[in-house]
Amino acid sequence: MIINPVAGLGGRVGLKGSDGAEIQHQALELGGRSESFERTLQALRKLSQISDSLELFTYPGEMGEAAVREAGLNPVVLGAIQTGYTTPEDTVRAAEDMAARQVDLILFAGGDGTARNIYSAIGQSIPVLGIPAGVKMHSGVYAVNPEAAGQAIVQFLTNTLSETRETEVMDLDEEAYRQGRVSARLYGYMQVPANRKCIQNVKVRSQSExxxxxxxxxxxxxxxxxxxxxxxxxxxxxxxxxxxxxxxxxxxxxxxxxxxxxxxxxxxxxxxxxxxxxxxxxxxxxxxxxxxxxxxxxxxxxxxxxxxxxxxxxxxxxxxxxxxxxxxxxxxxxxxxxxxxxxxxxxxxxxxxxxxxxxxxxxxx
The missing domain is CATH 3.40.50 (Rossmann fold)
Structure with a gap:
């Protein structure tokens, strides 16, 4: 379990994203707040039914541990972070540490930038699933909502629906996005549970007449x-x-x-x-x-x-x-x-x- 604690920070205040320290600082000044903790809780509460057979790795504090413990689960905590100053490099390092433990799946909360970070660390080597907590989520790695993420995880880990499929990791140029230009780029592919009901499609641009x-x-x-x-x-x-x-x-x-x-x-x-x-x-x-x-x-x-x-x-x-x-x-x-x-x-x-x-x-x- 990996949480991007600044995911979605710019959403409510209209900043179109949360990438970069300057935008995050601006979002906080405008009263923005991340919803990744609460949305992760909604997903994790679905895991209580399989908690006895679950070994859950996470990173300290706001990157996962706090939400996991709040959900009543007992994690194995890896790594170290600087509280209040997490970076994309922390997300990459967390994914690498979990891959080294040969986990069956990485569950993460964030937006398209977080998905890119996870992809850069593990590629297609481990199945993943995203809890939607960012501003822009064009990638196909996200559940349709947090509860659906928890449901898909339970089905995947109990072999009810354990097959995977390949889907796109997309992200927008946030600076162009703020100027009204939609410039999306394909960064690669990751494996997600093959649960079409719980997991969203990649965003398709409108070709309306x-x-x-x-x-x-x-x-x-x-x-x-x-x-x-x-x-x-x-x-x-x-x-x-x-x-x-x-x-x-x-x-x-x-x-x-x-x-x-x-x-x-x-x-x-x-x-x-x-x-x-x-x-x-x-x-x-x-x-x-x-x-x-x-x-x-x-x-x-x-x-x-x-x-x-x-x-x-x-x-x-x-x-x-x-x-x-x-x-x-x-x-x-x-x-x-x-x-x-x-x-x-x-x-x-x-x-x-x-x-x-x-x-x-x-x-x-």
Missing amino acids: SATLMGISQDVVNNMEPNRIYIIGPGTTTRSIMERLGLDNTLIGVDVVRNGELVASDASERRLWELIKDQPATVIVTAIGGQGHIFGRGNQQLSPRILKQLGRENIQIVATKDKLLAIPGKTLLVDTGDSQLNQSLSGFTKVVTGFMESTMCRVSA
Whole structure:
């Protein structure tokens, strides 16, 4: 078990990632916090049923030991760290130390940068599984949510579903990402449990037709209500709505409009809360191509408190038919970090797919 304790630090505050000491410092100054500890706990609690037959290695303190012990498990602690100052090199060293013990699987919490670090240390020599805790998780090594990670581990280690498959390790250029350019790179492949239900696909970039996007944006704009706040989530599908309104768009951020005017650009979670806590509001989001997530991947500004304040009835989903057809099981996914909220968002919901066109899709935790 390896935790990247700074994973996801920049998500809520709109920094599009957490790579690098400067960005981490900036995120902390803005009030950002990592959720890797809590999300790891959610996964580890699933392991209690096999704890008697489990030998679990981890690194000290915030890199795993604290969460493992909080989950009621007794780890073998390896290595040493400088508390509060962990680095990617610590992650690499931890993976190498565990590989030297010939472990059956490495479970780690982080984002795409963490997956790259693990890959650089072990390649395909040991199966891995990621607990999604970062800002961007385009790689196919992550479970759909923390609980699914724990479930997949139990099935893998008890030979219920012990085969593996090869999947991609992807990462974005964060600096380009912050400037609105999506520049993804394939770094290699790792082995993960062959559990299609619990593990996400690699993200697929949208190839939507412009005419379809024009129809979606026209439908959404036609139905916008006066004096209501509209939070426009990231993505090329939602960008078409901003273009229809003639407003500047943050492709990989969250923008806010009201009465056809831009209220906030690239808003943080704190800014969103200030805007909606006393005002009627709707959030418009699209699904991640190839994965199906509508919350919990690249839009962490839409936090549990924001979504609870909005309510399920004020969540609008837009997507082309081609995108929906390419999602495994045609099921949209939610991974907000709040299990109760995930369940409340589950069920069938309307998705706008064109001008005066919609379809019903299942949303699942």
